[in-house]
Amino acid sequence: MSDSTAIAHDAHHEHPPYQRHHFETVSQQFDATNFAMWLFLLTEVMFFGGLFTAYLILRNWYYPAFVVGSHQLSIYWGTANTAVLITSSFTLAMGVWCAETKRKSGLVLCLWLTFILGLAFLGIKSIEYHEKWVKHHVPGIRFSVENFTHPQTDPEVYNEYHDKPLSPDMASKTELYFFLYFAMTGMHALHMIIGIAILGYMIIRAKQGAYTTGHVTFVENFGLYWHFVDIIWIFLYPLLYLISRHT
Amino acid sequence: MSEPTGQDHIVSPKTYAIVAVALLVLTATTAGVSYIELGVFNAVVALAIAVIKAMIVVLFFMHLKYSSKLTKLTAISGIFIFLGLISMTMADYISRAWGRW
Amino acid sequence: MSATTIVSLPDQSTARIPKVNFLTKENGLLSWLLTGDHKRIATLYLISITFFFFIGGALAGLIRLELLTPQSDLMAADTYNKVFTMHGVIMVFFFLVPSVPATIGNFLIPLMVGAKDLALPKINLLSWYLYVIAGIMAIYTMVAGGVDTGWTFTTPLSTHYLNTNVVSTGLAIFVAGFSSIFTGLNFIVTIHKMRCPGMTWFRLPLFVWSNYAASILMVLGTPVLAITLVLVVLERTVHIGVFDPALGGDPLLFQHLFWFYSHPAVYIMILPGMGVISEVVSTFSRKRVFGYTAVAFSSVAIAVFGFFVWAHHMFIMGISNYAALVFSLLTMLVAVPSAIKIFNWAFTLYKGSITFETPMLYAFGFMGLFTIGGMTGVFLGATGTDIHLTETYFIVAHFHFVMVGGMLMAFLSGIHFWWPKWTGRMYPEKISQLAAVVTFIGFNLTFFPQFILGTLGMPRRYAAYPPEFQVLNVFSSAGASVLGVGYLLPILYLTWSLKYGAIAGDNPWQATGLEWQIQSPPLTENFPEIPIMDHEAYDYEWLERQQQKEVASVG
Numbered sequence: 029m030s031d032s033t034a035i036a037h038d039a040h041h042e043h044p045p046y047q048r049h050h051f052e053t054v055s056q057q058f059d060a061t062n063f064a065m066w067l068f069l070l071t072e073v074m075f076f077g078g079l080f081t082a083y084l085i086l087r088n089w090y091y092p093a094f095v096v097g098s099h100q101l102s103i104y105w106g107t108a109n110t111a112v113l114i115t116s117s118f119t120l121a122m123g124v125w126c127a128e129t130k131r132k133s134g135l136v137l138c139l140w141l142t143f144i145l146g147l148a149f150l151g152i153k154s155i156e157y158h159e160k161w162v163k164h165h166v167p168g169i170r171f172s173v174e175n176f177t178h179p180q181t182d183p184e185v186y187n188e189y190h191d192k193p194l195s196p197d198m199a200s201k202t203e204l205y206f207f208l209y210f211a212m213t214g215m216h217a218l219h220m221i222i223g224i225a226i227l228g229y230m231i232i233r234a235k236q237g238a239y240t241t242g243h244v245t246f247v248e249n250f251g252l253y254w255h256f257v258d259i260i261w262i263f264l265y266p267l268l269y270l271i272s273r274h275t
Numbered sequence: 276m277s278e279p280t281g282q283d284h285i286v287s288p289k290t291y292a293i294v295a296v297a298l299l300v301l302t303a304t305t306a307g308v309s310y311i312e313l314g315v316f317n318a319v320v321a322l323a324i325a326v327i328k329a330m331i332v333v334l335f336f337m338h339l340k341y342s343s344k345l346t347k348l349t350a351i352s353g354i355f356i357f358l359g360l361i362s363m364t365m366a367d368y369i370s371r372a373w374g375r376w
Numbered sequence: 377m378s379a380t381t382i383v384s385l386p387d388q389s390t391a392r393i394p395k396v397n398f399l400t401k402e403n404g405l406l407s408w409l410l411t412g413d414h415k416r417i418a419t420l421y422l423i424s425i426t427f428f429f430f431i432g433g434a435l436a437g438l439i440r441l442e443l444l445t446p447q448s449d450l451m452a453a454d455t456y457n458k459v460f461t462m463h464g465v466i467m468v469f470f471f472l473v474p475s476v477p478a479t480i481g482n483f484l485i486p487l488m489v490g491a492k493d494l495a496l497p498k499i500n501l502l503s504w505y506l507y508v509i510a511g512i513m514a515i516y517t518m519v520a521g522g523v524d525t526g527w528t529f530t531t532p533l534s535t536h537y538l539n540t541n542v543v544s545t546g547l548a549i550f551v552a553g554f555s556s557i558f559t560g561l562n563f564i565v566t567i568h569k570m571r572c573p574g575m576t577w578f579r580l581p582l583f584v585w586s587n588y589a590a591s592i593l594m595v596l597g598t599p600v601l602a603i604t605l606v607l608v609v610l611e612r613t614v615h616i617g618v619f620d621p622a623l624g625g626d627p628l629l630f631q632h633l634f635w636f637y638s639h640p641a642v643y644i645m646i647l648p649g650m651g652v653i654s655e656v657v658s659t660f661s662r663k664r665v666f667g668y669t670a671v672a673f674s675s676v677a678i679a680v681f682g683f684f685v686w687a688h689h690m691f692i693m694g695i696s697n698y699a700a701l702v703f704s705l706l707t708m709l710v711a712v713p714s715a716i717k718i719f720n721w722a723f724t725l726y727k728g729s730i731t732f733e734t735p736m737l738y739a740f741g742f743m744g745l746f747t748i749g750g751m752t753g754v755f756l757g758a759t760g761t762d763i764h765l766t767e768t769y770f771i772v773a774h775f776h777f778v779m780v781g782g783m784l785m786a787f788l789s790g791i792h793f794w795w796p797k798w799t800g801r802m803y804p805e806k807i808s809q810l811a812a813v814v815t816f817i818g819f820n821l822t823f824f825p826q827f828i829l830g831t832l833g834m835p836r837r838y839a840a841y842p843p844e845f846q847v848l849n850v851f852s853s854a855g856a857s858v859l860g861v862g863y864l865l866p867i868l869y870l871t872w873s874l875k876y877g878a879i880a881g882d883n884p885w886q887a888t889g890l891e892w893q894i895q896s897p898p899l900t901e902n903f904p905e906i907p908i909m910d911h912e913a914y915d916y917e918w919l920e921r922q923q924q925k926e927v928a929s930v931g
Contacts (some may be wrong), residue, residue, distance in 0.1 A: 048497075049492065049901075050491065050492040050493035050494075050495075050497065050570075050901075051570075052906060056569060056570070059343075059569050060495040060496075060565050060566075060569040060570065061495075061496075062346070063345065063346065063349070063564075063565050063568060063569060064495060064496055064499075064561060064562075064565045066346055066349045066350065067349065067561050067564055067565065067595055068561060069353070070349065070352070070353035070356075070595060070596060071557055071561070071595055071596070071598070071599045072599070073353045073354070073357050073599075074353075074356065074357060074360070074596055074597070074599040074600050075599035075600070075602055075603050076603070077357045077360050077361070077599075077600060077603075078360075078599075078600050078603035078604055078607070078633050079603060080357075080361065081360060081361055081364050081629075081632070081633065082607070082618055082629060082633075084361060084365065085364070085365075085368055085626065085629060086618075086624070086625070088368070089624070090624060103306065107302065107303075107306050110302050111299060111302060114295060114298045114299055114302065115295065117295070117298075117332060117336055118291055118292070118294075118295035118336075120336075121286075121291045121335075121336045122288060122291060125285065125286065125287075125288055125291070128285045129285065167614070167615075167616050167617070168614035168615040168616050168617075169614060200623065200624065201623075201624045203616075203617055203623065203624075204616070204617055204618065204623065204624050204625065207610075207616035207617065207618060211607075211610065211616070248338075251336070251337070252337050255332050255333075255336045255337045256337075258332060258336075259328075259329045259332055259333070262325050262328045262329050262332070263325050263329065265302075265305075265325075266305055266309070266321035266322065266324070266325050267321075269309075270305060270306065270309035270317075270321050271309075271317075271318075272309065272317060273309040273310045274309070274310050274311055274312040274317075345568060352596075353596070356596045356683060359683055359684060360600065360636055363684055363686075363687075363702075363703075364629075364632045364633075364636075366698070366699050366702060367628075367632065367687065367695045367696055367699035370696040370697075370698035370699055371695075371696040373696065373698060
């Protein structure tokens with residue numbers, strides 16, 4: 029039975045403890061899990077893709093509503109959040125470098141910084157969401173078109189952009205803009221929360237030295253996930269915040 | 276199967292730092308440009324800058340520049356299908372206004 | 377050896393099932409519920425999808441019972457809507473999509489590539505748990521009163537005009553979608569990264585190629601369904617307006633996003649079945665598959681083209697004529713690779729040494745019925761005919777020909793073909809051949825009249841219909857009862873065979889392929905040592921040399 033195919037004598041009896049038994053070499057394990065993470069990111073691209081499609085269509089149809097809607101977002105918070113995420117991607121990339129060069133304390137520091145920056149992002153996001161709630165800009169639940177049919181009712185934004193009043197028909201379409209805002213940033217924030225939770229787990233394991241013995245796979249693959257979440261924000265920022273800030 | 280993995284080539288902190296600074300500069304740029312009236316090109320410029328930022332994150336932070344051909348192909352195919360979704364859906368929406376024929 | 381069968385079993389008086397195999401290696405419920413072994417997970421899937429198949433089948437029985445008479449007398453129209461909706465949801469998402477990949481694919485892909493397991497065993501187990509959770513949610517939906525939107529959830533009906541359990545069904549399908557994504561992801565990684573030494577891409581069995589193509593569709597298409605369902609749930613609960621014309625949204629946007637997945641979904645459903653047919657046709661004509669490269673590339677071509685034809689489900693829904701033109705043209709193109717496969721199987725049969733064991737009977741059924749179903753798909757791809765035939769029984773007949781006459785037959789073919797490898801025992805040949813013939817007859821009697829009904833104008837999804845359509849409906853319902861017998865028989869005799877079936881030995885079909893060179897049932901680790909692949913796929917000369925070597929060494 030077993031001589032019907034030639035047999036390879038492999039020396040798999042000597043393998044590092046972190047190598048799973050169905051893999052022949054550590055290199056194969058790293059390759060396979062890395063590829064698997066890239067494929068998972070493809071599914072995320074398509075998942076967000078549906079929302080981007082909806083955005084594209086609705087923005088084309090209701091451009092004036094999208095313009096005044098985006099004026100309601102704080103460019104300061106949005107830009108700050110973008111800078112926070114970019115820095116967190118940098119700190120995580122440095123963390124991967126520390127793992128690859130077996131610098132345990134450096135890795136733990138980088139993971140902590142990424143963790144804190146991630147929390148900072150979520151903190152800023154909740155400030156923005158709270159503001160939307162207060163101003164009655166939450167679609168379906170607490171929404172009023174007052175600020176768009178009568179822009180003077182919102183002096184802070186009016187003094188900066190001097191928007192013209194929208195007709196009630198077009199003003200009602202701002203609800204769609206805010207739906208997209210909450211859906212896209214909310215989905216993004218959900219992915220951030222999951223990432224931060226995993227970071228917490230990784231900090232504990234990194235302190236135990238799990239990632240500085242040559243087995244960097246987990247950190248590297250998590251890095252891919254985190255950078256991807258950063259890329260989603262890189263697109264959300266101009267699409268939601270920068271539609272048209274010129275007066 | 277000895278393709279280069281992310282592990283073989285360790286990207287230096289210097290590269291990461293340059294990329295991070297570039298990303299911050301581009302962010303400031305795109306924010307600034309949005310205050311200038313460019314008509315339809317506002318969207319074009321904003322998206323172009325976003326694509327550049329995404330590309331340097333993918334190439335350097337995500338190590339795609341140093342990854343195997345398979346990984347590069349995977350990334351490209353994802354973008355291809357995403358663009359297919361957008362463009363084929365838009366093919367319907369754009370042509371509705373053209374009338375019956 | 378008889379000329380009418382290629383089955384070669386070991387001497388039954390001395391043959392035994394190998395004592396150590398994946399079924400006996402560990403005992404206890406937890407060893408099954410926490411397993412990483414792809415073969416055990418495949419077995420868990422097989423039991424689960426069979427369970428859902430019978431629920432879906434019972435619902436089909438109710439549909440055909442109602443349609444015996446023109447009036448809506450067995451159940452109210454609203455109830456009928458719920459019955460056909462749940463039939464569709466369960467059959468599509470809980471039976472057809474996972475059918476071959478999650479059962480036969482899970483079992484065989486590592487064996488066929490020469491690996492000890494799939495690349496991500498824990499993800500594989502997670503995939504099964506997600507399926508079970510989704511299944512429980514679907515059952516809850518049925519118990520809570522069902523949903524009556526049709527499995528396609530067309531807006532604005534599903535978001536604004538109905539008050540049934542759309543949200544819970546949507547969430548159930550969302551979870552099932554991730555089950556499918558993880559299976560596909562696992563397959564792609566395994567096929568790329570875990571082929572044994574010497575196993576080049578073009579030495580892989582064509583079953584692997586088909587599952588690879590289907591996996592690409594699973595990974596790239598299903599997430600769009602997921603986000604679409606999220607949007608439907610948000611629309612229903614929060615009234616965001618994205619699909620509501622009154623609030624500025626577009627109901628057609630839902631359909632674009634829904635069919636972006638659901639058209640590739642039909643290829644997800646059929647491609648693995650085509651892979652099974654390649655294996656079966658080759659084995660039972662003792663000949664390598666004609667045009668291996670063409671069949672391999674056509675699988676990938678179906679996957680790629682399949683992404684760009686979705687709006688042919690929307691020709692009458694309000695898309696622009698220009699879009700209809702483009703999608704119709706692309707639909708014509710996507711039929712070509714499927715046809716290529718049929719031609720290649722036919723040329724494989726030509727001058728082959730054909731025998732008619734049960735898997736081959738199902739394969740013949742597949743080739744005929746899928747050809748009819750596929751051709752009617754081309755009729756529907758032409759916008760002119762589609763306008764008249766869509767939303768009639770012609771569509772119902774078309775997709776049942778490809779899905780039931782095609783895919784379900786391929787699934788049964790595969791189950792019978794690999795049953796000896798999976799369980800170590802043969803199924804009883806005569807009754808299984810009878811079941812295959814009964815299924816074929818029942819199928820044609822059920823669904824062929826529906827083509828005629830459709831052309832005559834009977835609409836689909838109607839509980840009541842004009843009396844002139846009754847005769848054909850009665851034929852169809854009669855056929856359904858025959859079909860039911862045909863599907864019940866395998867459950868009975870396959871279960872019987874677990875205890876009383878003949879011992880199969882390693883290679884009862886004398887097939888090529890790595891899975892037939894190891895014991896039945898296989899060891900947990902599949903291969904004691906990773907094999908080295910030194911011959912082409914479907915190399916029957918190599919197999920003959922192996923057998924000669926074995927005979928020589930015993931003497």
